[in-house]
Amino acid sequence: MSRITRILAGGLVAAAVAGFCTVVLDEPAPAAAERAGRPIVIGHRGASGLRPEHTLAAYRMAIAQGADYIEPDLVMTKDRRLVARHDNWLADSTDVEEHPEFADRKRTKTVDGVTRTDWFTEDFTLAELRTLRAEERIPGLRPGNTVFNGLEPIPTLEEVLDLARKHGVGVYPETKHPSYFDSLGLSMEEPLVAALHKYGFDSRRDKVFIQSFETSNLRDLRKLTKVRLIQLIDGSGAPYDLVRKGDRRTYADLVKPAGLKWISSYADGIGPATGWIVPVDSSGRLGKPTTLVRDAHRHGLAVHTWTVRNENEFLPADFRQGNAAAPGYRAATGDVGGWLSKLYRLGVDGVFCDDPSAGVGARTAVFGS
Known part of the structure; x- marks a missing residue:
């Protein structure tokens, strides 16, 4: 089957305006990362x-x-x-502020110990x-993405799972703020497991990982499903469920x-920030790699x-390019x-890439x- 089987650019010519390549998809095929010994993307x-x-x-x-897996938060x-949203607040990634019918939904809440006013x-x-439409969350660093503002609705988990199944890739869902949602009587674990099961993701052999920065919900999930679980490790701080307890x-x-x-005892892997693998100093330059990869494998x-992101802003200083004084650096x-x-040569088993x-x-x- 030809690589160019159909064009999927959101049905819009804005891609050409932005200078991006045409999006094309093959028919379903095994994820590349399932090959032995190769890290997943x-x-x-x-x-x-x-x-x-x-x-x-x-x-x-x-x-x-x-990509071998797609990640819906x-x-x-x-x-x-x-x-699928990065967080439960909406103003930074949707056009909710442009909807007067929802003006009275704006609230001040404390989520994971942080107070914010939002929808x-x-x-x-x-x-x-x-009825809302997605917008670029960091337009200052990714102005090209703003041409797609207002074109896409917020997808459901089922839509993401359907897309993954259709094209033979894995899914890597993250439960966001699970303790917070539990406190509202909106438990995430049961509907997540049910949706995965509906689409045939229910064993260790399936191309699915569930991840979380908290620990309690992963331990609960371990009792509900056989799919692989990943404990996320933030660069600082502590899991909020442990803080609460x-x-x-x-x-x-x-x-x-x-x-x-x-x-x-409850997870199949860890998802550490890159700084736990190779620390950076105060100037952003890389230090000596740690033993974390080896220790985890043991x-x-x-x-x-x-x-891993392409922009200088997100890269270690060792890999930034260009004149720091130039506009847009x-x-x-x-x-x-x-x-x-x-990172690959240090033995990681997978990398999250923008x-x-x-x-x-x-x-x-x-x-x-």
Whole structure:
């Protein structure tokens, strides 16, 4: 079957305006990352470097670029539906502020210990949310993505699963703020497992990982499903569920051998920020790699690190390119391939990429086609 089987650019010519490549998808095929010994490439919120995050257009782009898995962050609606948003607040990634009919939904809430005033998914039904349109969350660094503002609705988990099944890729859902949603009587675990089961994702052999920055919901999920679970490790702080319970352990404790041993009792891997693998100094330059990858492997844990982005703003100083005084330097593309190649050679089992094509290209350079 020809690579160019159909064009999926959200049905819009805006892609050409933005100077992006045409999005094309093959028919269903095994995910490339299922090949033995090759790290997986996870389309972080889809191909969020090229399309507004958590839209079907972003997920399609990630699939076209060769991502092995697509990642929907999940939050809950008022009527108990799981939808793909980075967080449960809406103003920074949708046009909710342009909808006068929802002006009275603006609230001040405390989510995971942080107070903010915004519109929140749990105050909307799915039908109401579907009247909103997605927007680029960081327009200052990704101005090209803004041409797609207002074109895509918020996708449901089922739509993402359907897309993944249709094209033979894996899914990598993240439960966002699970303790917070539990406190509202909107448990995430049961509807997530039910949806995965409906689409045939229900065993360790299936191309699915469930991830969370919290620990309690992963331990609950372990009782509900056989799919693989990943404990996310933030660069600082502590899992919010542990904080709520007065447990003094932090993420720094979880990357120690005792913490990894505990994680291995309920999860199949860890998702650490790249700084736990290669620390950076105050100038942003890389230091000596840690033993985390080796230590995790000794406990039978896979290591999927995050997040590799193309822009200088997000890269270690060692891989930034261009004149720092030049306009647009922060948003300019650096040597993302070099950074990815370093991570691959350090033995990671997967990488979250905003531009999956970079992850696939670097993997080919390191491991061959």
